[in-house]
Amino acid sequence: MPTLPVLPDAEQLVDQLVEQLRPRVHANTAMVGIVTGGAWLAERLHKRLAISAPLGLIDISFYRDDYSSSGLKASVKPSHIPFDVNGRDLLLVDDVLYTGRTTRAALNELFDYGRPRSVQLVVLADRDERQLPIAAQFAGAVIQVPLGQSLELHRDAQGRFEFALQARIDVGNSQPAGAP
Amino acid sequence: MQANPQLNKRGGLQHLLSIDGLPxxxxxxxxxxxxxxxxxxxxxxxxxxxxxxxxxxxxxxxxxxxxxxxxxxxxxxxxxxxxxxxxxxxxxxxxxxxxxxxxxxxxxxxxxxxxxxxxxxxxxxxxxxxxxxxxxxxxxxxxxxHPTQGLLDAYTIRHYKHDFSHLAVAIVGDVLHSRVARSLIGVLRTMGTPDIRVIAPQTLLPAGVEQLGVTVFNDIAQGLRDVDVIVMLRLQNERMRGPLLPSAQEFFKTYGLTDERLALARPDAIVMHPGPMNRGVEIDSPVADGGHAVILPQVxxxxxxxxxxxxxxxxxx
Structure with a gap:
């Protein structure tokens, strides 16, 4: 039984991200959060950074690469990008960066709305084990998580964030190549 | 009993054939x-x-x-x-x-x-x-x-009315030949609609239509009273020459949806039609183009x- 990592304080990481991002935000910046955890984080960052363009949200269900094996999940939230993507400098926000497949799907969907000038990836936690050539420009922390565990962001009734480890029921496509 | 051909072994959707048997x-x-x-x-x-x-x-x-x-x-x-x-x-x-x-x-x-x-x-x-x-x-x-038509009708009703549990829905016209009516009645029942009415001359109603869980009206003025949703069915031209109906003009006079008749429904009632519609036969132009019509959003x-x-x-x- 591998020892489980000590998880950092998610609230503290949000504060750090805000400070990292603040000098990078300008008039052309817009933010898009990936449903669900990324959207929670994006709501907080968007407000604290006082970004003038309204916050966009995307649900990548229709762009997943494991759709033919796992189907549509029960509740797909409509994506909502309430600004013109063309020419924008976008901050794409997710809670945890892992294989990179979610980010790939989100990028594909974003480009169906238009052609942004740039896209930078913002995550609260980077757990490594990438399966695609994708990297976060802004990460709250790098966390090593044992295989078979998933790192999740939880939000309590007061809106406070906390990390949690969960045993994965279905590893399927998300399992890194070469894993048992 | 044969297994439901619409569902796969895991209970998911395998085919969409009919509203009947769709959980x-x-x-x-x-x-x-x-x-x-x-x-x-x-x-x-x-x-x-x-x-x-x-x-x-x-x-x-x-x-x-x-x-x-x-x-x-x-x-x-x-x-x-x-x-x-x-x-x-x-x-x-x-x-x-x-x-x-x-x-x-x-x-x-x-x-x-x-x-x-x-x-x-x-x-x-x-x-x-x-x-x-x-x-x-x-x-x-x-x-x-015509299950996708029934589902899109249900989608439209839910979009405007949000909840089916208090709704009165009237389906008007040629119910006898209409697969649209059959699928719509099915999906309305699945969604728990308490008051489903069909309004038509006796000759355009299938025998035993009440068994579908609907109330039958031959008089449109009675049937439209206080309904939330009116669904007009298309009167197919080929039916008008047969023995079931005297003429298109006659049908419009007794069953056509006019502003006067629409006023009998609730003030926020919506008017639907599966298309293509016959203006002046089952629906009057001012109604088809009016503020209650949601016929184009249906599409x-x-x-x-x-x-x-x-x-x-x-x-x-």
Whole structure:
């Protein structure tokens, strides 16, 4: 039984991200959060950074690469990008960066709305084990998580964030190549 | 008893043949998924890659440009390859049997058949015949069913009225020949609509229609009182010459939806029509163009609902 990592304080990481991002935000910046955890984080960052363009949200269900094996999940939230993507400098926000497949799907969907000038990836936690050539420009922390565990962001009734480890029921496509 | 051919072993949707036997949670899943697809049609790129590499065959043994077009648009917005076949003008005219046609198309690696047929039950026959990786969608068979129309009607009602549990819905016109009416009554019951009315002359009502759980009115003024939703059915031209009806003018006088009659319904009532409508026969122009009509939004929602059905079928869970 591998020892489980000590998880950092998610609230503290949000504060750090805000400070990292603040000098990078300008008039052309817009933010898009990936449903669900990324959207929670994006709501907080968007407000604290006082970004003038309204916050966009995307649900990548229709762009997943494991759709033919796992189907549509029960509740797909409509994506909502309430600004013109063309020419924008976008901050794409997710809670945890892992294989990179979610980010790939989100990028594909974003480009169906238009052609942004740039896209930078913002995550609260980077757990490594990438399966695609994708990297976060802004990460709250790098966390090593044992295989078979998933790192999740939880939000309590007061809106406070906390990390949690969960045993994965279905590893399927998300399992890194070469894993048992 | 035969297992429900619409469901796979895990209880997911395998084919969409009829509203009958469609569990409520699947209906809700279709309607919820459709609402996510509505926005896609307003984007710069009106496509998602869900059905990329899949081949959808539109098999229309009976002409219907409009229904075929909406299925075609829906499949294309899911990135599928769409092949349209008007079968009455091709192989069946040369004497090929229905299932031979299907086998040939399956040999061309079809993933989905969208079937419109004048014969009730034809899509069921095809669904029972094909291999399990092929999905069948009924796009209207005889007088039997038109499930995607029923679902898009339900979607439209839910969009404007949010909840079915207090609604009174009136379906007006040629119920006898209408697969639309049958599917709509089915889905309204599944969604728990307490007051479903059909309004028609006795000659245009099927025998025993009350057994579907509806209240029958022969007088439109009585039937429309305080309803939330009015669904006008198309009066097909070929019916008007037969013994069932004296004339189109006569029908309009007794059953046509005019502003006066619309005033009997609730002030926020919506007026629906599956199209194509006959102005001056079942519906008066001021009503069709008025503020209560949601006939064009029905068309838009219809594409999203058909996208949802195809996406859920191809997802296979």
């Amino acid at each position: 409520r949670d699947i209906v809700l899943h279709i309607l919820d998924t459709a609402s996510s697809f509505v926005g896609i049609s307003e984007r710069e790129v009106k496509k998602v890659p869900l059905l990329r590499g899949k081949s959808v065959f539109n098999l229309f043994f009976e002409n219907s440009t409009r229904t075929r077009t909406t299925f075609e648009i829906a499949a294309k917005r899911l990135s599928a390859d769409v092949i349209n076949l008007n079968v009455d003008t091709s192989s069946t005219a040369k004497g090929e049997s229905l299932l031979d046609t299907i086998d040939n198309l399956a040999a061309m690696n079809a993933d989905m058949f969208v079937v419109r047929h004048a014969q009730s039950g034809a899509p069921h026959l095809i669904a029972r015949h094909v291999q399990s990786h092929i999905h069948v969608v009924n796009a209207g068979d005889g007088r039997h069913a 838009t929602f219809g594409i999203a609902v058909r996208m949802a059905v195809m996406a859920i079928l191809a997802g296979g869970v």
